[in-house]
Amino acid sequence: MLLSKYSDYIIYVVDSSDTDRLVIAKEEFLAILEEEELRGAAVLIFANKQDLLGALDDATVTESLELHKIKNQQWAIFKTSAIKGEGLLEGLDW
Structure with a gap:
């Protein structure tokens, strides 16, 4: 089997409640x-x-990470609560 040295996906988790580290x-x-x-x-x-x-909403996190500047890659942001299991499946389904 030939394995690619490139990745198809990036999953990046941001702590929306930690505005100091954003x-x-x-x-x-x-x-x-x-x-x-x-x-x-x-x-x-x-x-x-x-x-x-x-916690910052997804629009504020989008602005803070400057996601609008990503032009050559598909991207999506999902509001999640890992502890409650909210938003995780929706993101992975994307």
Whole structure:
């Protein structure tokens, strides 16, 4: 069997309640997108911890990560609560 050195998908989980680290999450995310092996991979973002008060909504996380700048890859963002199991299957179905 021939294995590709490239990935088809990226799943990136963001702690929506940790607004202080969102800048770091963006920097790390953008660095991941620059990896040769990940070019063209579909990007799934989980805006996690939606069950917590003060969690940023998916639109705010989208803006913070500058997802609108991704032009050469499909991407989607889903609000999730891993602890409650909400939004995970919807994201994976995408």
